[in-house]
Each structure stands twice: as structure tokens, then as C-alpha cells.
Amino acid sequence: MIVEGQAMKFGDKIDTDIIIPARYLKYTDPKYLAEHAMEPLDPEFHKKASKGVILVAGKVFGMGSSREQAAVALKAAGVKAIVAESFARIFYRNAINNGLPVIAVPDVTKEINEGDVVAVNVETGEVKVNGKVLKGKGITGMALEILNTGSLIDYLKRVSLKSTN
Amino acid sequence: MSGQTLTEKILSRASGKPVTQGDVIEASTDIVAFHDLTGYHVIEVMEKAGMVKVFDQGKIVVAFDHLAPPPDIRSAEIQGNIRKFVRDVKIPNFHDINVGILHELLVEKYAQPGQVIVAADSHTTTSGALGAFAQGMGASDIAAAAITGKTWLVVPSSFKVTLEGKPAKWISGKDVALDLLGNFKAEYFNGKSIEVEVKDPSSFPMDYRATTSNMGIEMNADALMFIPDSETVRYVKQMRGYEPKLVTPDNDAKYEDSYTIELDKMEPLVAAPYSVDNVKTVSEVQGIPVDQVYIGSCTNGRISDFEVAAKIMKGKKVKSRCIAIPASYEMFKEALERGYINTLFEAGCIVTYGTCGPCLGGHFGVAGPGEVIVSTSSRNFRGRMGSNESKTYLSGPAVAAATALEGKISSPGDVM
Ligand code: SF4
Numbered sequence: 001m002i003v004e005g006q007a008m009k010f011g012d013k014i015d016t017d018i019i020i021p022a023r024y025l026k027y028t029d030p031k032y033l034a035e036h037a038m039e040p041l042d043p044e045f046h047k048k049a050s051k052g053v054i055l056v057a058g059k060v061f062g063m064g065s066s067r068e069q070a071a072v073a074l075k076a077a078g079v080k081a082i083v084a085e086s087f088a089r090i091f092y093r094n095a096i097n098n099g100l101p102v103i104a105v106p107d108v109t110k111e112i113n114e115g116d117v118v119a120v121n122v123e124t125g126e127v128k129v130n131g132k133v134l135k136g137k138g139i140t141g142m143a144l145e146i147l148n149t150g151s152l153i154d155y156l157k158r159v160s161l162k163s164t165n
Numbered sequence: 166m167s168g169q170t171l172t173e174k175i176l177s178r179a180s181g182k183p184v185t186q187g188d189v190i191e192a193s194t195d196i197v198a199f200h201d202l203t204g205y206h207v208i209e210v211m212e213k214a215g216m217v218k219v220f221d222q223g224k225i226v227v228a229f230d231h232l233a234p235p236p237d238i239r240s241a242e243i244q245g246n247i248r249k250f251v252r253d254v255k256i257p258n259f260h261d262i263n264v265g266i267l268h269e270l271l272v273e274k275y276a277q278p279g280q281v282i283v284a285a286d287s288h289t290t291t292s293g294a295l296g297a298f299a300q301g302m303g304a305s306d307i308a309a310a311a312i313t314g315k316t317w318l319v320v321p322s323s324f325k326v327t328l329e330g331k332p333a334k335w336i337s338g339k340d341v342a343l344d345l346l347g348n349f350k351a352e353y354f355n356g357k358s359i360e361v362e363v364k365d366p367s368s369f370p371m372d373y374r375a376t377t378s379n380m381g382i383e384m385n386a387d388a389l390m391f392i393p394d395s396e397t398v399r400y401v402k403q404m405r406g407y408e409p410k411l412v413t414p415d416n417d418a419k420y421e422d423s424y425t426i427e428l429d430k431m432e433p434l435v436a437a438p439y440s441v442d443n444v445k446t447v448s449e450v451q452g453i454p455v456d457q458v459y460i461g462s463c464t465n466g467r468i469s470d471f472e473v474a475a476k477i478m479k480g481k482k483v484k485s486r487c488i489a490i491p492a493s494y495e496m497f498k499e500a501l502e503r504g505y506i507n508t509l510f511e512a513g514c515i516v517t518y519g520t521c522g523p524c525l526g527g528h529f530g531v532a533g534p535g536e537v538i539v540s541t542s543s544r545n546f547r548g549r550m551g552s553n554e555s556k557t558y559l560s561g562p563a564v565a566a567a568t569a570l571e572g573k574i575s576s577p578g579d580v581m
Pocket residue numbers: 230231266268286288462463464520521524525542543
């Protein structure tokens with residue numbers, strides 16, 4: 001799967017209270033969440049992301065809370081994939097479980113600038129930008145199956161159907 | 166082959182085969198838990214998947230804390246939906262709004278050495294205090310674990326921390342957590358499991374351990390476990406009346422690296438805004454005026470925290486607003502019996518129990534624009550406790566109590 005879009009760039013330690021503040025967690029509706037994605041940093045984020053973007057970020061993206069709405073909000077706002085230097089474990093799982101590709105690429109913030117057109121190969125982890133190919137960690141195994149099915153919910157449905165057949 | 170770390174030992178048992186770092190495994194879960202604010206989401210996932218059922222009712226724990234008591238209609242509705250689920254699915258281990266914060270209840274009543282515990286909240290690492298491999302996950306993962314009793318994990322590498330000596334005056338679990346965050350920063354332990362050995366077990370009691378384990382997630386560690394010892398046995402016996410079975414690492418276990426903290430040489434630490442790893446000594450930030458102090462949360466809402474706060478506040482009055490919230494019914498009751506609640510009340514604190522409230526900027530003391538908060542909770546991210554324009558300094562109970570009395574960031578030594 002190749003995902004393409006313009007880069008929107010952020011720094012290190014983008015935490016879950018930035019991605020979606022706690023006061024919005026009483027709902028799970030993707031549209032509602034999207035409107036408040038990244039609000040503390042940029043209340044206009046959802047408008048800028050709506051054309052379909054690749055988030056580029058530094059270290060431990062998504063650190064903090066287990067709120068799954070963080071992944072839901074970004075995806076619904078228009079984020080097609082996130083390429084970061086590293087991810088916090090819970091966020092990484094939440095993203096996969098909601099069909100949002102996440103690729104860890106060392107030093108990626110040095111290689112990609114705001115607005116660059118980025119193409120991400122989800123399986124191999126290769127990221128093409130400015131005529132260069134960056135090598136990241138692709139998604140494989142069960143994580144890839146979940147991603148391809150669309151979400152962990154759909155994956156669970158499929159597995160349970162299989163086991164009752 | 167060298168011996169196993171605590172992490173490897175627990176995950177080998179849980180997956181039914183010997184594991185080493187980097188293995189992707191399917192582990193059986195001993196406890197699966199959620200609270201109100203994530204619980205309704207977990208149930209929504211189950212409904213969407215068409216599987217509203219659990220693998221073992223006795224292994225599910227549900228507690229209301231984030232929205233307790235409900236600050237608005239939607240919160241009350243969320244709790245109503247979860248109560249219905251609990252009735253329909255017949256979950257015996259359900260704790261309504263008057264019992265306590267989930268992680269504190271897991272420590273008090275449920276967690277055992279050697280268990281795998283997953284819950285829909287990042288501070289699940291708290292149960293590592295008892296030597297359980299405990300970690301938070303999102304609603305979908307927890308729904309899957311609740312339905313199947315299994316979850317997939319990547320076996321983390323193990324890092325050893327040794328605590329030596331007896332804690333210096335006013336030093337407790339928070340200072341150890343902040344020392345690790347200040348020295349290693351928030352990224353270093355990502356993908357690692359921290360195992361802490363306490364050389365003199367009784368000098369670092371369960372309350373302190375729970376605080377340190379709680380903040381394992383701030384270090385982005387997969388788990389932060391205290392290697393079970395005589396203090397683990399003492400605590401479980403005292404709280405639950407039975408002796409736990411201990412699971413410990415092999416003597417020749419191989420750790421990726423190690424680090425030693427000399428407790429007797431520490432001084433009180435704080436984390437300055439807006440990052441948990443922006444750690445300073447209290448003397449570096451002393452004198453900063455403060456609007457509100459919060460003593461409580463699943464990080465520092467235990468009896469030893471209120472013991473320290475009461476000792477410092479006894480017979481004095483606070484200059485800043487001060488909110489004090491023991492983490493559970495049991496902690497509140499004991500603080501009441503020991504007179505701590507009375508002391509805090511007379512000093513001018515607002516006291517309740519068993520809610521997350523201000524910790525996540527939810528209710529019961531949300532931070533306004535431009536306000537400065539000193540909090541014993543776990544996170545000081547921008548906007549965490551309310552307004553994006555507020556600032557939170559994290560500290561242990563001693564610095565928080567001294568700060569409340571002075572109305573500015575203060576060292577406990579200044580007021581005693
Ligand atoms: S007290 Fe704070 S950190 Fe603990 S569970 Fe509640 S919101 Fe989370």
C-alpha cells in the first residue's frame with residue numbers, strides 16, 4: 001500500500017493532550033473529534049489537514065494517555081499516515097487498530113520539510129521524498145492484517161466468523 | 166542460556182513458551198480493566214464487533230473515577246451505560262463512584278506478582294508496584310482482551326534500576342520517578358521494561374512504589390515493575406489478609422543496562438511545564454507564585470502522601486487554593502481516622518475522595534488561563550489540567566504541601 005500526501009510537520013513529544021484534549025473524550029464520533037484534533041497547537045489543524053496529509057513528527061509521537069480518540073481524531077481530520085522518529089507504544093497500537101498507518105523513520109524531521117510531497121510504502125517502510133528514499137520500519141504480520149482489514153473491530157469480526165465456520 | 170528477567174519470566178508463563186526480547190507473543194491476561202471515560206468506548210467497540218461478552222467475568226475490573234461524581238449529563242449517561250453492561254454481563258468486580266481510582270483499587274485489591282494486567286488507561290503501569298507486568302492500551306485492544314482473554318505484545322528488553330539506602334528527608338516515590346525522567350528523558354525507555362530492585366525493602370514502601378510505577382508510562386516504558394520482596398508480602402497481607410506468591414527474576418538474568426539511585430543523597434525534584442522530563446530541583450524553581458495546589462491522583466493519593474501533607478500543614482493555613490483527594494475510599498477512611506483529613510480541612514484545603522477530577526482537567530478544580538498549579542499528579546502537558554495557558558509543576562506531596570502554605574513554590578524545609 002502506497003500512501004501519498006503533503007507533509008505537515010511537528011516536533012518531538014507531541015502528546016495525547018495536544019492531539020485531543022481530555023474534555024472531548026466523552027464522545028467517539030470521528031467528525032466531532034476531527035474538529036478538535038491538535039487544537040492546543042493549531043485550532044485550524046482540521047481545515048489544513050482535510051485535503052489529506054502525511055504527518056511528520058519527531059520522537060515519541062502520541063505519548064501519554066491511552067485515549068483511542070487520538071488516532072481516530074487525526075485520521076478523521078485527514079491524516080493519511082504518520083511518519084515519526086518514534087512512537088509511543090499505546091498510540092502506535094491505537095493507530096493500527098483504527099487503520100491509520102504509522103511508520104517510524106530515524107531522523108525523519110531532518111529530511112522532510114513542511115509541504116513536501118511524501119510517498120509512504122506501508123509494508124516496506126520506505127518513504128520517498130525530494131528524490132530520496134528513507135528507510136523506515138514497515139508494518140508486517142498481524143498488524144498489517146488489522147490495517148488492511150480497516151480496524152481491529154473488523155479484524156475481530158472476521159476472526160470470529162472464521163472460528164465459527 | 167542465561168536466566169530470565171522478571172519481564173521474561175512473566176511473559177513466558179503468559180504465552181506458554183520461553184520468550185526473549187523482541188518476540189511478538191500472544192499473552193494470556195490475568196486482569197482486564199477499564200474505567201468510565203474509556204469503558205463506554207470499550208463497550209462500543211464490543212457492540213460494533215457484535216461480541217458483547219467477556220472471557221471470564223471474575224477477571225474483569227471496572228471502576229468509575231474520571232467522571233466521578235458525574236460533572237455533567239453526558240458523564241452520567243456514560244456511567245449509566247456501563248452500569249447496564251456490568252449488570253448484563255454480570256461483572257462482580259465493579260466499583261461505582263464511591264470507591265476509588267481504578268489503579269489504586271488494582272493495587273489495593275487485585276494485582277498480584279507475576280500477573281499480566283491490561284487496562285484501558287495509560288497509568289495501568291501502577292500495578293507494576295506489586296511486580297505485575299501491567300500496561301495500558303486503547304479501547305479496541307482492551308475490548309479484544311476482554312472478549313478473548315488474550316493480547317499480543319512485543320517482549321521488551323529489560324533495564325535494571327537499583328535503589329540503595331534509605332530515602333533522605335521528604336524524598337518519596339515521586340522523586341525517584343522524576344530522577345529517572347530527568348536523567349533519561351521521556352524517550353529512552355520506549356520499548357523497554359524497567360525492573361526495580363530495592364536493596365532495603367522496608368525503606369521504600371508500597372505507596373512509594375506505586376507512585377514510581379505509575380509514572381513508568383511517562384518514561385514511555387512498557388512496564389515499570391518492582392521486583393517482589395518482603396515489602397510486597399507485607400503489603401498484600403495487610404491489605405488483603407493473605408500471602409502472595411512471589412515471582413522474581415533469576416540471579417543470572419541479563420539486563421540491557423542498569424542504573425543505581427542512592428536514595429539518601431536525593432533532594433526534592435519537580436517537573437516544570439510543559440514536559441514530564443523537564444526536571445529541576447525545587448531550589449531552582451523556588452518562589453514562583455502559585456494559584457492552586459493539588460494533592461491526590463493515582464500517582465500520589467495514598468496514605469503516606471497525606472501523612473506528609475498533614476505533618477507539614479498541621480496548625481497552619483494555606484495561602485493558595487488547595488485541593489486534596491485521597492485516591493480511594495480506603496485511603497480516605499484511613500486518613501480520616503488518623504486525623505489527616507481534619508488537619509488539611511482546618512488548613513483550608515477542599516477535600517473529597519476517589520475522583521480523578523483536576524488531574525485531567527475534568528472537574529473539581531480546572532485550571533484557568535494564566536494560572537500556575539503545583540500538582541502531585543502525573544502529567545504537566547500543555548492544557549492537561551485545564552486551560553492551554555495554565556502551567557503545571559509536578560512534585561511529591563511534601564513540596565506540594567509547603568507550596569500551598571507559602572502560596573509560592575517552596576521547599577518543605579522552609580516551612581518546618
Ligand atoms: S488520577 Fe489522573 S493519571 Fe490517574 S487515572 Fe485519573 S486521570 Fe489518569
